[in-house]
Amino acid sequence: MITCTGLSKHFGSIHAIDDFTVDIPTGQIFGLLGPNGAGKTTTMRMLCCLLRPTKGTAHIDSYDITKLADAHKIRGMIGFLPEVPGLYETLGAYQNLDYYAQFYNVPKPQRQESIKKTLDDLDLWNRRSEPVGGFSKGMKQKIAIARALIHDPPYLFLDEPTASLDPQAAKLVRDYILDLKTQGTTILINTHNLTEAERICDQVALIKNTLIKVGNPKHLEHSIFARTIAVTVDHIPPTLPQTITSLPGVTLNKIQDTTLYLSVKNPSDDNPRIIDWLSSQGIKITFITEEEHTLEDVYLKLLGTPQGG
Template sequence: MGNAIETHGLTRRFDGRVAVEDLNVAIPEGTVFGFLGPNGAGKTTTVRLLAALIAPSAGDAIVAGHRLGADDDALRRSVGILTESPGLYERLSARQNLTYFARLYDLTTGRAAKQVERYLRMLELWDRRDDPVGTFSKGMRQKLAIARALLHEPPVLFLDEPTAGLDPEAARTVRDFVALLRREGRTIFLTTHNLPEADELCDTIAVFQRHLVRVGTPTELRSGLFGAGTVVRIVGDARPFVAVAHALPFVRDAGADGERLSLRIDDPEARNPELIEALMGAGARIRYVEPIRHSLEDVYLRLVGQGGK
């Protein structure tokens, strides 16, 4: 499996101000790549660079097999983009909006009609196909904008905040659709502020603040920042067992809070039986054992709080 997107030192400055600095990523085909960062971090600029909407100040990128700046028309044919704002023609109907873009993407009249119908049906907009988009809800507009990005069947999709401002039901529909697109083998570059969404959808996550702060799978990011660990719930006070845990050579840190004994361990899966045996040997009555789980929000806040250091 090759890379759908590769960037090499991709940089963009605006009047001397750096928006994107020395971005180096390789995104394998058929994966969902989450691009997280605070407002103004340069996420939208990165999407615009990779979709050949703006040119880099330095560095280069290969997207869907096309080098930036070499044949941008071919690159644009190979990518679909959901922009920050849906940007639809409000007086035109859903079908007219999509047909216009299908023809701009060089689809023949017949194929354009088929693709428009296919995506309007898939996104449950077929019944409203001839209504002006101005009468649509925000969720319907967002779905229509996603359909527009898919008409020409691009292998690479850029989704900029696809669920921003949507009600939970509409957001769920969009997320399910993104998951479906992934199963179809498309590569998805997803920018979002919705961290549970990124956790759910993304194979790889990059935290970005003008430059790449950290990149990895959600699990790698968690363990890289917080280490692995185990929580043991004990009947009664857990404090007497802190010393027992500290005495074990593989326990790097231990703390107690009521019934909860939290332990940082190098390799929990291998060491947990030994740990439990030691605790029970010391008289502990164990209710249950679970891994320490940090949310992606913890990871994000830690990384962004470091200011990219």
């Protein structure tokens, strides 16, 4: 479990992140979302014990990131993928992974087996000795992810893990992350990819130099936006906009062709009443569906600015 309590980092007069307080339960995928300069990478670096907080603290299991002795232990139990892969470009993929495995004291037979399996999975075993400087960005990113996982860490910190990957490779990485979750790994992801965050994250935190909102993506959508249903009917009487207001808890948002967009407070109670009422008015329902809001809608509503890339 990761517990952040008032975590803050100031660089002189610049407050990169202020008063960040969240709990990340073990085995969850937690997304940090926010525009450029919102403090996502700074927060991740503090949790990786690369930066010391100005105020507040965080605990990973029972270890305090502000204590020097604990920081050493924390570094041993985390895997970290920085924004740029940072591989040793003149060395081969095998050597890159092997040296890192040695820093984590992975025994030789285990690391040989693990590296072979990883490079086989990434379809790179036959190119294991080639300098990685000649590899594509996507391949480098995959090797960097493999490097972060080489010691089988219980906590994984990924800064933009799919940023430079093509759709197939990005899916491979997402599936890999979901697979790790099933094995109990706690994963913190910084991402600009809101669709990806919505798909894989159990919880997301929207930050802009401080915590704006935290929660499950679906819950966030529902808590911020009222549930909306789209009801397509055979005809719309001219008096309907006035008469439908007699239904308590139902608001007509708009009418588009023969589709009514209605906000409801409690779908399980309100939806049957809407259907009954329309039938009683002699209006035939041809199609009914829920109008979905996305995490992007939540993001734009809360943070106000479109994604900076």
